[in-house]
Amino acid sequence: MTGSPGGEPLFAVRGLVKRYGEREALRDVDFEAHAGELVAVIGPNGAGKTTLLSILAGVQPPSAGSVSLPPSRVGGKVGWVPQTPAVYSRLTVAENLELFARLERVADPRATVRAMLEQTGLEDRAGERLERLSGGNRQRVNVAIGLLAEPSVLVLDEPSSSLDPLQRERLWQFIAGLAGRGRCVVFSTHNVAEAERYAGRVLVLADGEPVFSGSPRELAREAGDDWDPDRPGFEEAFVGFLRARGH
């Protein structure tokens, strides 16, 4: 499943830097994404994936550089789905969605909630408190909240990390469907097989620096001699790619 890059980008990141005191979490990150594109941000632990996504989502400001969404292409705000579901456990699914819909100032909060419950298949669980839902369903609510304002860009931080294989499959089908309907989806993951399978493009971060941007196939090719053709697999290619660059 790949996106369809080309034309005017939906958003662009230029010269992004993020510092925490003396430490540089991100250095000179440049990339752009287009409508309908699924971009995976991958890299080892501490590479800066979550930092990059939180800056894209507007959770924290960059120390330098910019994130621009061309006004002509903005169909809504950037939707954000944090790694840990950011929901109120003691509220029901519908109450959570309605609260965030109102905070997002959507035109018709109740209609939006109904539509989102239907879209995420949570109608049966609308009246249940989040504290009583499974991890998978909580994550679906988490994603649904990110989509309430109908954003043209959806940013997901390791969305499948706490899910079982069946729940993961359903989630990725849902996310792929969003990209298919013209949304740009940027997600981070530790599961590089997921990146290969669902992303049209991967952005590899290592020690806060972007070291690759292209399709999964291009990344495998980049691995070159380090990639053992007898043990084909994207994960091995990715590891080989990082090793070759001293990471």
Place this chain on the structure above:
Amino acid sequence: MRWMLRKDLLILARSRVMVAVLVLYPVAVALLIGLAISRAPSKPKVAIANLSPPGATVELGGTRLNVGHYYSQLFSQVQPVPVATRAQAVAAVQSGRALAAVVIPANIASRLSSVTSQGQVEIIYNGDALEQSFVHSTIEAALSQANLELSNQIRHLAARVIGALVRGGSIGVPGAPQNLPGLGAIPGILHRVIAHHPHSADRAQLERLAEFSEFAAQNLGVSQDVLSTVSRPIQVRSTLLHGRRTPLDTFAVVVAVSISLMFVCVLLAAGGIALEREEHTLARLARGLLSRERLIAEKLLLAACCSAPVAFAMLAGIGAFVGLDWSRVAQWIVALAVAALAFGALGVAIGALAREVRAASLLAFLLSLPLAFLALVPAGAVAGGVYDAIRAISLVFPYKAALQALDAAVNGSSPGLGVSLVHLLALTALFGVLARLGLRRV
């Protein structure tokens, strides 16, 4: 902001234990305080072993006092447990049947009657430090009263003897000569003797004797006043320089209400803001859905709106036991509202520093409790430097100012309500800024 407020109230309503604590805690405290200050303190049980013979009397200046009757009067402030021997008294204290025991020795009457030697009683204690302190104070007070009574008797006797010595007559002490001439009469007698024997060889000595007896009579004449002064050397006269004296019971009400307000408000605000971190929603809100300043304001409002009515209900509840001036009710409300805002700001600052609700609640308790104690330490109770430190701490935390505001609102005490309100508003701003700094990182 109203949707967040609605959300928090919904969550609060679903936290049954929290709601129960919020309602039951002030009600329980109000009832306890009300009952405590509307009923007389209970009398401690004290075993009394009166070893003096039945009917033993002390005779002072011709007045006979029954020892048993005297001590039963003196120990009316305790609940006496009569015992026959010292061993029984010790056993009563050891078994916990009595908090203390007083042993009155067999020779008490004779020693007191002698006037020249002191009577001695033995006190035996048990129990924990607080009980010891209470019973010790009670017995000490009773014995002080006994000593004062005896000292009055002795003073009366001494005054009568001196009066007889100066003016003449009988001093009423067995064995003493009757119909004494009196020192005051002696100079006249001596002068008459000198007049009849103008050339006597003893004239010079008789004149010296007359001079001395005149001097002695004059000075012994004022000794009664001296004895009165010695028996009660200091009398107390109270002068209130400014403000209004707050009765102890209504001050206790103010303390109880302000402590309850502080706990409910600080815990709610701290828990409310920490919950946003614990649920990971702070980052989502901070993306532009709700600014951090508005979030702080919302939690302040939540804490104040929940705690101030609870505190008001508590104040009104205790008012059923203690007479409060209801014409000042508007001032109560203003003081409670502003104090709630200041406590809310402290709570929000605590919640912003803590990462989870439990840590925030623990921190709120650990900080609030000593603040209340420190604010109640009176000047002069500790060393000067320590008191200055306590004052500085009380100045930068809202409990003392809230206590003063509420005391001014309820009792009209000084400093006035306005000063305390300004202080509270300044602290609200200070802790609001600290909370904002604490929320810099999500």
